Amino acid sequence: MTAETAMASGTADDRTPRVLVVWCPDWPVVAVTGDDPVAVTEGGRILACSEGARAAGVRQGQRLKLAQRLCPELELRDRDPEAETRRFEPVVAAVEAFTPRVEVIRPGLCAIPVKGPGRYFGGEEALAAKVGRAVADALGQPLVPDAVPGAPAVEERQPTAPPPAATAPRARVGVADGLFAAVLAARAGVLVPAGRTAEFLASYPVSALGDEALAELLGRLGLPTVGAFAALPAESVADRFGPSGTVAHRLARGLQPRPLVLRDEEPDLAVEQRFDPPEPSAEPLVFVARALAEQLHQRLAGAGLTCRRVAVEVACADGRTASRLWRHEGRLSATALAERVRWQLQAWQGAGTFTGTGDGDGDGNGNGEGREDTGFTLLRLAPDGLSPDQGRQLALWGQAVADDRVERAVARVQAVLGHAGLRRIEPAGGRGPGEQAVKVPWGEPYEAAVPADAPWPGRLPEVWPAVVLREPAPVRVLDGAGRPVMVDGRAGVSARPALVVVRGREERVDGWTGPWPAVEYWWDQSLARRRARFQVVVEGGRALLLTVEGGAWYLEAGYD
Secondary structure, eight states: HHHHHHHHHHOOOOOOOEEEEEEEETTTHHOOOOOEEEEETTTEEEEEOOOHHHHHHTTTTHHHHHHHHHHHTTTEEEEEEEHHHHHHHHHHHHHHTTTTTEEEEETTTEESHHHHHHHHHHSSHHHHHHHHHHHHHHTTSSSOOOOBTOOSOOOOOOSSSSOTTTTSSOOOOEEEHHHHHHHHHHHTBBBBBBOOOHHTTSBBBBGGSOOOOHHHHHHTTTTTTTHHHTTSSSHHHHHHHHHHHHHHHHHHTTOOOOOOOOOSSSSOOOOEEEEEEEEOSSSHHHHHHHHHHHHHHHHHHTTTEEEEEEEEEEETTSOOOEEEEEOOSSSSOOOHHHHHHHHHHHHHTTTTTTTTTTTTTSSSOOOSSSOOOOSSSEEEEEEEEEEOOOOOOOOOOOOHHHHHHHHHHHHHHHHHHHGGEEEEEEEEOOOOOOOSEEETTTTOOOOOOSSSSSOOOOOOSOOOOOOOEEEEEEEEOOTTTSSBBOOOOOOBBBOOOOEEEEEEEEEEEEEEEEEEEEEOTTTTTTTTTTEEEEEEETSSEEEEEEEEEEEEEEEEEEEO
């Protein structure tokens, strides 16, 4: 039987492991401060929200304007991945007490295999109950999962205290066959019996499979649920929907995304950097992580493999060690992996894992006198969950190869200048020239909060200034009698501008046009602003862009 046939039929190597997942709802909201109702935003949309916001109609994925219309008192906070990782570390440490094989899927969601710990702690139900209590203790909250018909609840004890606040941390535990089903089981707070995963998944909508295009197509074909999709013959699914549809079909049937690839012995592809003498600070480890990530990618490519997880391991001179598994989907770039190393180091330090590291005498003042057995001695990145790399399609003229060379050159420059030392320009939405573009660190994803091509009442004409000041400079604009020129609330100009005083130097105005009034964020008093822009030509033919706001004039940009 070929590998393709085995994948389609699901008759070979389908030993789906049992997985326990701990899920903390609305974790991005837990990691930030704010009064209920509060929501965390990313990319101009709602990423997570509190119970109060949800009761008002706010939902994940909504645009900010719609969310604020539904809940005018909604407090918006930017996502803070570092705070999410740091606050999630006590939860991971509580789960790690049962097995060192903890996978951090993302802050707020982690998983462990059930087979070994389940035997040691008296079965799956006992393990789930113990993990639930340990996590609840770490969060300082009671664990009360919901019951789902057909699947026994993990734990049914009632809370002994009033329900937690909207932004208080909570947790649910679930067990099922495979990670995909275990995540859904954790969201429901249930333990799915072995062999009944397909039955548990049957009632979920096909959108739960995580493929939006496939879900839309299945909906048009009259297959709205996972169970209806799972009932299709595997061979027909492979012929009609291709590899991505086959993977989704296997998930719908409670199987592994692909059959296990048996290997006699996995190659040692881990990369590491030792520090002698020990490195007292954690910051250099982040820069080393980028170089190690590049080496790891090269080793995986040379072996024709890819990995599902990466273990970040750190050792100290006093013998302490720490390790954490990070799961990722697809190719984890060197920049993204270095960011995860930084988050993890900060989480460990925030939890006191390395208390005293870099402080030789342990007195907390950082002078390092009296001891030499402190500091970091090892940083190691180890791939886990190896599988054959299916490769990627190159462009007709080798564009992907050229992009790889660019990425390697960028990595070398960033190693010298730092991660934020090399930036790219991305278009952004706004009315003024300083708002039309933003600088983003190279390698970081960016999605404009508002599209640049959206309607912008009061936006300047298409001829853009050549020089934009970082901070607008105060100026004075006078009429022919030497009086200040004023602009009223109806954008009416008190007199014709005759002089512009820039840094004490008077320049005669030969021509002017405007104003372009702009009233922004009128619905939010903390962000609301009213201003107007003028284009003026001074003697010598030089053109300036002036802004008046609150009765004060500023030089914003120049056209020469």
